Amino acid sequence: MRKILVVNSKGGCGKTTVATNLAVALASRGDDVALADADRQKSSLSWVKRRPKGLAPIEALNWTKEDSIGDKDKKLDAIVIDGPGGLRSELARNLIAEATDIVVPVLASAFDWDATLKFLDGISDIKRVRKGKADIYVVANRINRRSTQVADLEHTFSDKGYPLLCRISDRVLYARHAAAGSGVFDYSDARSHEIRGQWHPLLQAVD
Ligand SMILES: Nc1ncnc2c1ncn2[C@@H]1O[C@H](COP(=O)(O)OP(=O)(O)O)[C@@H](O)[C@H]1O
């Protein structure tokens, strides 16, 4: 079973957006998926509550407390974890130490880069990551077609040894899905075909 942790000490970078859409992508292809919420704001748990009945089922797990963490259900194919804000907490370190895949969203705003690079260096000290048992994937989020910052982001992160795996566009449709308890993989409409394609490198990586 994969344990895919979406985490970054920087708030607002898209952890919940990436976690919910990733859970949908896996569930909609028939995987048994749980979405574990380890963030105090419990945004992922609320999102599951809003999820319409007819869509691919996603089990919700409340992992906001240290003692609630656990893969009680080994029959699952994957647990996607919406990670806590800070890295210093015991909870964050334990989750990182247990994850098979670590997904780190970053915005194309220079204010976010230093914090995210510090965070990446911080997690590379954790045993499982150091031993290469957990892979780290950096996902550039809220990319604007007209912005030139993504090229700078690309260079800055590659130079430090963290090449970007995917680039997710800034689209109002993500906010709409967030409100509706759904994700871009719940519907196969032609209009968002290109948007779904942006997730493929990440889906391949966690396979
Ligand atoms: N790719 C995107 N395009 C448009 N809006 C986005 C995108 N990713 C995130 N958002 C919006 O940005 C805000 C913060 O995202 P969220 O996933 O809640 O971040 P976090 O969980 O890291 O705090 C939310 O309002 C969300 O809808």
Ligand SMILES: [Mg+2]
């Ligand atoms: Mg969140």
